[in-house]
Amino acid sequence: MSITSIGEKTYLITGSAGFIGFYLSSDLLKKGHKVIGIDNINDYYEVKLKHDRLAQLKEYDNFLFLEGDISDKDFILDSFIKTKPNVVINLAAQAGVRYSIENPDAYIQSNINGFFNILEACRNYPVDHLLYASSSSVYGANKKVPFEETDFVDNPVSLYAATKKSNELMAHTYSHLYKIPATGLRFFTVYGPMGRPDMAYFGFANKYFTGEPVKIFNNGDFENDLYRDFTYIDDIVEGIERLISNPPTDSVPHKVYNIGNNSPVKLMTFITTLEKALSNSLGREVEFEKIFEPIKPGDVPATYASTERLQEAVGFKPKTSIEEGLQKFADWYVDYYNVK
Structure with missing residues (x-):
């Protein structure tokens, strides 16, 4: 199934200077689609990285960047009026579980108020499909694994998780009231260059x-x-692209999907694999000095995605091994930061 099957359309992607937003925008642009990118370039993490991502996107003639915040309703409505998007992918959000304990206001402003503005814009200026970032964090401390989309998710253990669950409820309501085809994307620990x-x-x-x-x-x-x-990250992008051309058609056109690797690994295994990847990139042995501390408030002991619903809908499940993925990250890191 190819994204080109839905024809030449205009995609509005919020959070386009962010990690997932950058990769999704880049892939759509390579395929000749028009992409409108929105981002506020906040300083939650290294701003240079965001500018470097953005610089790559601006090399495409079919990319238009609008700098602004999704919590600014007038800006969002004006953006919809001017660009008339066919498909909206909302990836802008205040990310991070632990930071939501330090700065809860940022999460309400971006993840609740901002997403409300996106829904209002889709109501007033109808689109073919709204896709939005949810999170595996909605599953809280569920002990039943793998996590399935039908599982009970009313016990979030962080404000970040609560805002993502709220997004799913808000989207469902707008789909019910205004027949907006909407798809929630429950991402599982995304990584890569x-x-x-x-x-x-x-x-x-x-x-x-x-x-x-x-x-x-x-x-x-x-x-x-x-x-x-x-x-x-490549598996995340492919999952999103396949879902773009599959908007829900139920009486309430709203669905959520896990996009995860369906193959959880121990944190320590992940760390030793990263050490090996950096060793390969540098040509010398790398071993981290480690300090062990108690689990932090808001963290959960395990995440494990069932991908059956995704496979049934679009015939795809993520497949990149951590060995392959971390090697690509290590190679990029060593080159980007010019470390030895």
Whole structure:
């Protein structure tokens, strides 16, 4: 199934200077589609990385960038009026579980008010399909694995998770009231080159090259280590693109899908694989100095995606191994930061 099957359309992607937004925009642009990118270039993490992503997107003639915040309703409505998007993919959000404890206001402003503005714009200026980022965090501390989209998700353990669950409820309501075809994307621990520096794997690399120990929040308990369903960025993009051309057609046209690797690994396994990948990139042995600390509030012991619904809908499940994905990240990191 190809995205080109839905014809030449205009895609509005919020968070286009972000990790997933950049890769999705880039792939759509390569395929000749018109992309309208929106981002506020906030300083939650290294702004240079966002500008570097954006610079690559601006090399395409079929890319238009609008700098602004989705929490600014007038800006969003004006953007819809001017660009008349056919498909909207809302990836703009205040990310991070731990940061939601430090700065909850940012999450309400972006993830709740901002998403409300996107829904209002889609109501007033109808689109063929609205896709939006949810998160595996909606599953909270569910002990039943793998996580299925039909599981009970009313016990979030962080404000970030609560805002993402709220997005799903808001989208369902607007789909019910205004027949907006909407699809929620529950992403599972996305990683890869040009990723988010606030993510653990990126932070581990940063600390190694600055001579600092890495903090591992598992109490040093290797038997009951944290498990994560790490999903490589290319698999995330393919999953989104396949779903774009499959808008829900039910009486309430709203669905949610897991996009995860369906193959969780222990955090310590992930770390040793990253050490090996950096060793390969540098041509010398890399071993992190490690400090073990208790699990942080809002963190969950395991994430594990069922991908059956995604496979049934679009015939795809993520497939990139952590060995392959982390090697690509390590090669990029060593080159981008020119480390030795």
